[in-house]
Amino acid sequence: MRTVRTVRELRASVAPARRAGRMIGLVPTMGALHEGHLSLLRRARAECDVVVASLFVNPAQFNEHSDLAAYPRDQAKDEQMAAGAGVDYLFAPSAEEVYPPGFATTVTVGGLGERLEGQHRGSAHFTGVSTVVAKLLNMAAPDVAYFGQKDAQQALVVRRLVSDLNFPTRIEVCPTVREADGLALSSRNRLLSPRDRERASALYRALRLAAGRIEAGERDAQIVAAAARAEVASSPGVELEYLELVDPESFAPVRRVDRDVVAVVAARVGAVRLIDNQPILAPPKPAEGPGPSRGKARAERTEEALQCSAR
Numbered sequence: 001m002r003t004v005r006t007v008r009e010l011r012a013s014v015a016p017a018r019r020a021g022r023m024i025g026l027v028p029t030m031g032a033l034h035e036g037h038l039s040l041l042r043r044a045r046a047e048c049d050v051v052v053a054s055l056f057v058n059p060a061q062f063n064e065h066s067d068l069a070a071y072p073r074d075q076a077k078d079e080q081m082a083a084g085a086g087v088d089y090l091f092a093p094s095a096e097e098v099y100p101p102g103f104a105t106t107v108t109v110g111g112l113g114e115r116l117e118g119q120h121r122g123s124a125h126f127t128g129v130s131t132v133v134a135k136l137l138n139m140a141a142p143d144v145a146y147f148g149q150k151d152a153q154q155a156l157v158v159r160r161l162v163s164d165l166n167f168p169t170r171i172e173v174c175p176t177v178r179e180a181d182g183l184a185l186s187s188r189n190r191l192l193s194p195r196d197r198e199r200a201s202a203l204y205r206a207l208r209l210a211a212g213r214i215e216a217g218e219r220d221a222q223i224v225a226a227a228a229r230a231e232v233a234s235s236p237g238v239e240l241e242y243l244e245l246v247d248p249e250s251f252a253p254v255r256r257v258d259r260d261v262v263a264v265v266a267a268r269v270g271a272v273r274l275i276d277n278q279p280i281l282a283p284p285k286p287a288e289g290p291g292p293s294r295g296k297a298r299a300e301r302t303e304e305a306l307q308c309s310a311r
């Protein structure tokens with residue numbers, strides 16, 4: 001694996017592969033790599049001839065200076081882990097390389113980018129994400145780019161951006177990797193105190209509770225969401241920002257659960273802000289009945305459902 005720091009070096013590195021018609025995969029990350037990132041890198045390794053991982057803590061998408069300052073950074077370990085996952089090029093540019101003096105252009109995904117995370121972190125958040133993703137896609141010009149379901153709204157924003165601006169890159173969304181107690185892996189988890197780490201599993205419990213209520217027949221989204229919020233509230237030290245049932249393609253709130261939905265949650269655990277989500281398949285129509293084999297097929301499709309929905 002080679003670590004490259006400039007756009008010029010990156011382009012020169014992948015140019016021979018591109019000329020030879022080989023498939024280039026990109027995995028954008030902000031570093032502090034964990035098994036979630038590795039799942040994306042391994043998938044890229046299995047599907048592409050050349051794998052580029054980017055490592056850039058993008059200041060433009062942070063709405064709080066303290067969050068940016070505290071964001072974990074460990075480039076030496078990231079290099080080891082990326083090499084272990086079979087990455088060919090680790091693109092680790094400086095902030096000046098990405099945003100040189102005079103930089104003035106941004107990309108904003110309307111509507112979708114203003115809801116939930118866009119509302120709570122401010123609309124500059126997704127503008128920061130969209131702008132840096134557009135730049136990374138232009139820098140590496142990958143055939144495929146890999147994103148995580150963990151950041152479901154971000155993945156949808158990226159799909160919208162790529163579709164609307166005709167980027168010739170296919171977007172793949174990979175399932176969320178979790179700890180044994182269900183907590184979604186996140187670089188920020190390492191900032192949790194041991195006590196807060198235990199408390200943080202409330203987010204996943206709340207999402208599962210929402211899925212369970214729907215499976216049990218509840219169709220009123222407000223009732224399902226209220227029950228899930230109560231689960232978060234019962235965990236001391238977890239301060240809920242939002243927990244909603246939303247449409248998988250628009251992230252607009254739904255009133256009745258008579259189609260696929262995504263349960264999305266954001267909460268502060270101590271000083272650390274965490275997000276998570278759970279795609280939930282449309283309940284079967286009354287005439288269909290749950291039936292054991294149909295129930296199993298539905299469970300297997302759950303993660304796949306949202307990932308395919310916005311293609």
Ligand code: AMP
Nearest residue numbers: 029030031036147148150151176177185
């Ligand atoms: P980040 O470094 O947090 O910006 O994440 C880089 C990519 O890894 C994004 O596409 C994330 O959605 C994805 N990712 C982060 N955590 C996980 C996880 N637990 N499972 C799967 N993908 C993840």
